[in-house]
Amino acid sequence: MNNLDMNWQKTLSLFQGKLDDYGLDKITFDSFFTTLEIKDIVGSVVTITIDTKWSLDVVEPYLTHLQEIYNTVTNGHYQLHLMTEEDFQKSHVHQEHLLQFDDHLNPDLTFDNFVIGNSNRIAQNASLAVAMKPGVSYSPLFIHSNSGLGKTHLLNAIGNYAKKRDPSIHVLFTTSENFVNEYIQSLANHSMDEFNYKYRQMDILLIDDIQFMATKESSSEIFFNIFNTLISNKKQIVITSDKPPRDLKGMESRLVSRFSSGLTVSIDTPEFETAKAILRKKIEIENVDYPITEEVLDFIATHFNTDVRELEGSLKRLLFYKLICGKKLDIIDLNFALEAFSDSYSQPAQKKELTVSNIKKCVADYYNLTVAQINSKSRTSSIIVARHIAMYLVRELIEDISFIQIGHEFGGRDHSTVMKACHKVQQKLEKDMNYRQAIQDIKKKLV
Numbered sequence: 246m247n248n249l250d251m252n253w254q255k256t257l258s259l260f261q262g263k264l265d266d267y268g269l270d271k272i273t274f275d276s277f278f279t280t281l282e283i284k285d286i287v288g289s290v291v292t293i294t295i296d297t298k299w300s301l302d303v304v305e306p307y308l309t310h311l312q313e314i315y316n317t318v319t320n321g322h323y324q325l326h327l328m329t330e331e332d333f334q335k336s337h338v339h340q341e342h343l344l345q346f347d348d349h350l351n352p353d354l355t356f357d358n359f360v361i362g363n364s365n366r367i368a369q370n371a372s373l374a375v376a377m378k379p380g381v382s383y384s385p386l387f388i389h390s391n392s393g394l395g396k397t398h399l400l401n402a403i404g405n406y407a408k409k410r411d412p413s414i415h416v417l418f419t420t421s422e423n424f425v426n427e428y429i430q431s432l433a434n435h436s437m438d439e440f441n442y443k444y445r446q447m448d449i450l451l452i453d454d455i456q457f458m459a460t461k462e463s464s465s466e467i468f469f470n471i472f473n474t475l476i477s478n479k480k481q482i483v484i485t486s487d488k489p490p491r492d493l494k495g496m497e498s499r500l501v502s503r504f505s506s507g508l509t510v511s512i513d514t515p516e517f518e519t520a521k522a523i524l525r526k527k528i529e530i531e532n533v534d535y536p537i538t539e540e541v542l543d544f545i546a547t548h549f550n551t552d553v554r555e556l557e558g559s560l561k562r563l564l565f566y567k568l569i570c571g572k573k574l575d576i577i578d579l580n581f582a583l584e585a586f587s588d589s590y591s592q593p594a595q596k597k598e599l600t601v602s603n604i605k606k607c608v609a610d611y612y613n614l615t616v617a618q619i620n621s622k623s624r625t626s627s628i629i630v631a632r633h634i635a636m637y638l639v640r641e642l643i644e645d646i647s648f649i650q651i652g653h654e655f656g657g658r659d660h661s662t663v664m665k666a667c668h669k670v671q672q673k674l675e676k677d678m679n680y681r682q683a684i685q686d687i688k689k690k691l692v
């Protein structure tokens with residue numbers, strides 16, 4: 246008998262010694278449990294097979310007890326996975342193949358090209374710490390910030406760094422949207438075993454934009470189970486979001502509390518010097534072979550500093566302008582930059598104060614409507630869409646405003662109407678990319 250069988254036989258005999266505690270009798274044990282067989286161990290997942298589906302239904306409720314005993318016997322952190330012999334034979338071929346899954350990491354996003362400043366130092370340090378010692382101290386690591394400030398970059402950097410140190414490590418980068426889609430597809434294809442197997446074998450699971458999983462109840466359930474398995478097996482989970490765990494509206498509270506159980510860090514808008522350092526880094530990466538004056542960097546870092554994506558976009562625009570303007574310039578100076586940005590750089594000064602009226606006006610303008618139409622009782626669908634978005638943005642952007650107050654501001658509507666409108670927007674946001682983009686564009690004009 247090899248070690249594997251010995252450990253399993255020992256597990257079964259310890260389990261048998263506690264039959265009374267589990268409310269089981271010897272006949273049931275002899276009929277169903279003695280045929281259980283370890284088929285496979287991959288990472289921390291131990292696959293056990295049973296002969297029939299109805300035997301599986303009998304044994305499954307006792308799996309956690311068996312797992313506890315098995316982990317005591319082996320002094321390990323294994324996850325027992327039970328399946329019928331038939332399913333095992335079917336999925337075995339896939340499992341071999343699954344070990345070569347695509348990690349979806351972007352190799353260009355590394356710690357080497359991530360510029361550190363006061364705005365992101367803590368997040369960068371925590372990320373590097375988990376990349377060096379995954380699962381040891383800070384699992385889950387939860388990183389939150391506004392859009393475009395480097396969360397996805399750090400997630401990829403963690404995965405790339407850890408893989409470089411140990412190429413055999415199982416790392417997967419995914420967005421919560423992809424996770425949900427993959428889950429739905431697995432349900433439809435009856436391949437949930439493979440789905441579970443894939444995620445449970447991860448040493449590092451990197452999930453981007455978790456906010457999109459809120460309100461997706463069935464996928465939250467499966468994510469919750471995978472999350473617990475990985476954490477209890479001392480694996481590393483890193484999650485990013487546009488808000489801290491406690492503000493994830495619609496997310497199940499047990500998930501929120503799990504997210505907060507590790508380390509939560511945030512990233513702020515880059516301050517002036519960091520913004521300039523990022524610009525220098527990007528210039529280096531783009532292999533720009535002509536000088537760009539310090540004044541130009543100051544100008545971009547001052548006027549286009551909402552987030553790093555905006556900084557990058559401005560630099561790209563400048564370089565593109567140089568390319569197409571045909572001028573024979575061997576330096577980019579402030580005059581040239583002012584010309585390149587003539588239509589957009591005064592924007593920050595024009596930003597509006599955030600009030601209910603401004604939000605209504607901005608949404609109305611966006612949809613070519615009037616504020617009076619937004620306030621009206623009209624049931625025209627385009628007006629309803631705009632009205633709902635305006636209510637949602639007021640609720641999201643103005644602190645401490647109640648549904649009752651919003652109802653009052655929108656032509657004396659009932660608070661439950663406002664709640665329903667906000668809920669509808671939230672749901673649509675998660676499903677419809679164009680809708681999400683439209684709201685982002687309006688927000689950009691506002692904040």
Ligand SMILES: Nc1ncnc2c1ncn2[C@@H]1O[C@H](COP(=O)(O)OP(=O)(O)OP(=O)(O)O)[C@@H](O)[C@H]1O
Binds near residue numbers: 360395396398523
């Ligand atoms: N500190 C940094 N140093 C260098 N590049 C950075 C830094 N922070 C962000 N970037 C770059 O800015 C761009 C946007 O970053 P990223 O996609 O990681 O933002 P995000 O916070 O995930 O945004 P979103 O919430 O919209 O997904 C990327 O090209 C990224 O490489």
